[in-house]
Amino acid sequence: MKILKDPALSGNPIRTAIAYTWAALSGSWKNTSIVAAILLLLILLEFIPLIGWIASIFQSIVVYALAYYVADRAKGAPALENFKRAMAQSDAKEMLFGFLSPAAGYYTGFIVFSLILALVSALIFWLTGGTEAFTLIEEHANMANATPEQTYQFYIQVLGLSSPTLVFILITSLFFSYLWPLVYGYALCQRTFGDAFNAVFMFFSPTFWKAAFSVDYFVTVSLWMLVVLGMGILMGFALATFILIPVAVLLILWLTYFTAIVSIETYDMQENI
Numbered sequence: 001m002k003i004l005k006d007p008a009l010s011g012n013p014i015r016t017a018i019a020y021t022w023a024a025l026s027g028s029w030k031n032t033s034i035v036a037a038i039l040l041l042l043i044l045l046e047f048i049p050l051i052g053w054i055a056s057i058f059q060s061i062v063v064y065a066l067a068y069y070v071a072d073r074a075k076g077a078p079a080l081e082n083f084k085r086a087m088a089q090s091d092a093k094e095m096l097f098g099f100l101s102p103a104a105g106y107y108t109g110f111i112v113f114s115l116i117l118a119l120v121s122a123l124i125f126w127l128t129g130g131t132e133a134f135t136l137i138e139e140h141a142n143m144a145n146a147t148p149e150q151t152y153q154f155y156i157q158v159l160g161l162s163s164p165t166l167v168f169i170l171i172t173s174l175f176f177s178y179l180w181p182l183v184y185g186y187a188l189c190q191r192t193f194g195d196a197f198n199a200v201f202m203f204f205s206p207t208f209w210k211a212a213f214s215v216d217y218f219v220t221v222s223l224w225m226l227v228v229l230g231m232g233i234l235m236g237f238a239l240a241t242f243i244l245i246p247v248a249v250l251l252i253l254w255l256t257y258f259t260a261i262v263s264i265e266t267y268d269m270q271e272n273i
Helices: 013-026 027-043 052-075 078-087 092-097 100-127 132-141 148-187 195-205 206-212 214-241 242-268
Strands: none
Touching: 013 027, 013 052, 013 078, 013 242, 027 052, 027 092, 027 242, 052 092, 052 100, 052 206, 052 242, 100 148, 100 195, 100 242, 132 206, 148 195, 148 206, 148 214, 148 242, 206 214
16 A cells, blocks of 8 residues: 655665654654653653553553654655655644544554453463463462472473463564554554554454565564664663653654654555555
8 A cells, every 4th residue: 555655765664764753853843842741741640649540541642643643744745854844844732632533543442452362361371271370379379398399390380381371472472563563554544533443453354464474574574673672672771760761751752753654664565455
């Protein structure tokens, strides 16, 4: 599905995505500062009991809304300079709240999708005898004088009972992480709550699976994962150090824009979706 006007976005996806991400941040430092301040406030509110979970939900939706905004401007730009000019002319309020409806739809859909996977994991755990692991854990807790051999056998048994579920979680996590940019790129093209909600379930579409197993997609997503891993480590360090939380916010913005642009690039690669 060809949705991008700038041929550079499909010619060298990762390098061009990095250039577009920087342009999104630097197009208007005023807007970037306002957006970063709002995200910082929401992150700080998460430390307050009771209202923290509300702030967390709203922060996630706002981050998706920013991704929708940047993706929308990137799709309409014939070149990097046009994109940067569009970002410079943007309004912070529009960036934050202009796409709340599809952002909330995608967020809600992803929550439902996650619950489905959790229920399937619980069912596999139950069907494969994993519930016996809880009995073993309870028995082991009452064995104050357990020998090293008994402790070793305990861990082996628990691992054996849990392994089918762990393997399922590992495989699905890796596969859906790999498929994420393509589905996300499709979702970023939707404009209503319902369409964005339904877009999440393209994770189950064989058409999307088939599209994901192309060389260009594999290379792009592999490089994207490496960048995400590196940025994730930096964000984790910054969030763990309270005084560096503002730095973490800027990293979150960078990764939000970068992932959005890479995602619409991967969707643009496909011909039959």
